[in-house]
Amino acid sequence: MSEQRPWLSSYPQGVPANIDPDAYASINDVARQAIDKHRDRKAYHSMGKELTYGELDKLVDDFASYLLNDLKLTKGDRVAIMMPNCLQQPIATFGVLRAGLTVVNVNPLYTARELKHQLTDSGASTIVVIDNFGHTLAEIIDETPVKHVITTGLGDMLGGFKGSLVNFVVKHVKKMVPAYQINGAVRFRDALAMGSRNTPPKVEVSNRDIAFLQYTGGTTGVAKGAVLTHRNLIANMLQAGAWVSGSVKEGEEIIITALPLYHIFAMTANGLVFMNLGAKNVLITNPRDMPGFVKELKKHKFTAFTGVNTLFNGLLNTPGFSDIDFTSLRLTLGGGMAVQRSVAERWKKTTGCTLAEAYGLTETSPAVCINPLDIPEYNGSIGLPVPSTDICIKDEDGNTLPMDGEAIGELCVKGPQVMDGYWKRDDETAKVMDAQGWLHTGDMARIDPTGYAYIVDRKKDMILVSGFNVYPNEVEDVIAAMPGVAEVAAVGVVDEHSGEIVKVVIVKKDPALTADMVKAYAKENLTGYKRPHIVEFRDELPKTNVGKILRRELRDEAK
The missing domain is CATH 3.40.50.12780 (ANL, N-terminal domain)
Known part of the structure; x- marks a missing residue:
């Protein structure tokens, strides 16, 4: 068991390897x-x-x-x-x-x-x-x-x-x-x-x-x-x-x-x-x-x-x-x-x-990993999997990668805290739950030989503002509906206060369009943390040869 769960040897004293999720009726x-x-x-x-x-x-x-x-x-x-x-x-x-x-x-x-x-x-x-x-x-x-x-x-x-x-x-x-x-x-x-x-x-x-x-x-x-x-x-x-x-x-x-x-x-x-x-x-x-x-x-x-x-x-x-x-x-x-x-x-x-x-997801109720509370100082890790929880990292082909502290893959989770799925969205559930029952988190991580996990990057383009998920698709859909906007891409930009803030890059349809007009429109249609703080105008957006906007390129430019 400890070979598959190396983190157990790092557990704080008195913390059990497993809990009984059926200990209470409700x-x-x-x-x-x-x-x-x-x-x-x-x-x-x-x-x-x-x-x-x-x-x-x-x-x-x-x-x-x-x-x-x-x-x-x-x-x-x-x-x-x-x-x-x-x-x-x-x-x-x-x-x-x-x-x-x-x-x-x-x-x-x-x-x-x-x-x-x-x-x-x-x-x-x-x-x-x-x-x-x-x-x-x-x-x-x-x-x-x-x-x-x-x-x-x-x-x-x-x-x-x-x-x-x-x-x-x-x-x-x-x-x-x-x-x-x-x-x-x-x-x-x-x-x-x-x-x-x-x-x-x-x-x-x-x-x-x-x-x-x-x-x-x-x-x-x-x-x-x-x-x-x-x-x-x-x-x-x-x-x-x-x-x-x-x-x-x-x-x-x-x-x-x-x-x-x-x-x-x-x-x-x-x-x-x-x-x-x-x-x-x-x-x-x-x-x-x-x-x-x-x-x-x-x-x-x-x-x-x-x-x-x-x-x-x-x-x-x-x-x-x-x-x-x-x-x-x-x-x-x-x-x-x-x-x-x-x-x-x-x-x-x-x-x-x-x-x-600590680290968690809405889909995991939320805790997946927590650092021991007696660590003397910040260690840069998200901690160890909580009892009755398994984690691994997988590559793009679904192969499990070694926990050697160097291999980087998508963090995957199993445990009794993992959701039943998305409400009436079997197609969306299938995108995150694989055939072996692993929940794919969308976060890229490495795990060291003692079981400590470290988040490296997000696999998807999700933007994390003060702990809330912001999805570029939604921001783009809203801004794209604004008169005067031809094309738009939304990316996250590092911010010392909220972790990230939303930036939108826009190709104008109407030359009179201004950043203040975009922000005012966003205020009417998006919750505060989803609104763009930075509005940039360009003549064109970077795209793949099939026309897909390259958000990553825009993100990299903003670093």
């Missing part, structure tokens, strides 16, 4: 056991308001009851959740799961076009949306299968005067809630009140049922829903949980949740691994407000922190961060994008805690 079983054990402990903190595990349990029950008794949803129906980190988010998520339904996580910053695609593709019949983004939904709801809308204000779960004040400031002072009208929409608090009148019917949920449709571009093309079962998430929770077990203490953890819970990294790591530990999740609604973020951090004796490179870098460059008391911080995990050496070294110097890099 995520609901995980939640029930955590709630029973930690009922009086604080589960979530947001804007000064805290919920205990017991209070969370009641609210989750009420929401599940509303979905089943009042909306008459039936097992397997899809419910979209479109909100940032706030108390309503975990209530809605665990309520949907408890009702035997499937969560469709939606990025709240989606444009109307992107939202329409996801709601239509997933077949979501119901959506929970924060008021700030209700106008986006209102624009396209009639063109989607959505029948039920539940709306909520950012302050709705904060209670009393504080909640009203937060909603007033967000809407009238900060002007963050554009006017919108959706007929028949129900307020979140009203839904909870209606749900509380009845007990939710018992729904049998198996670990093979679909828990999440987690949308991603996969390795190519337009957004697709990765089918993640309860078993997938439980497996990854147990894998990551086993990995961090030597660095955490049940019932004593306080984790900073700045990454959005609609992102699979935060959902599994913060939402499940730390729920299982009876931890308190400190929800950061707007981590882009770095001064406000630092101010909030000063209020907590936090023990764990997950994030992406851009988040850590931003904090390190914010006045006051270095003054925080880090004596309780035991674990910092960086994923979603490559962690830069300079950021990791500054983090260790400032906080005294090693920033351990």
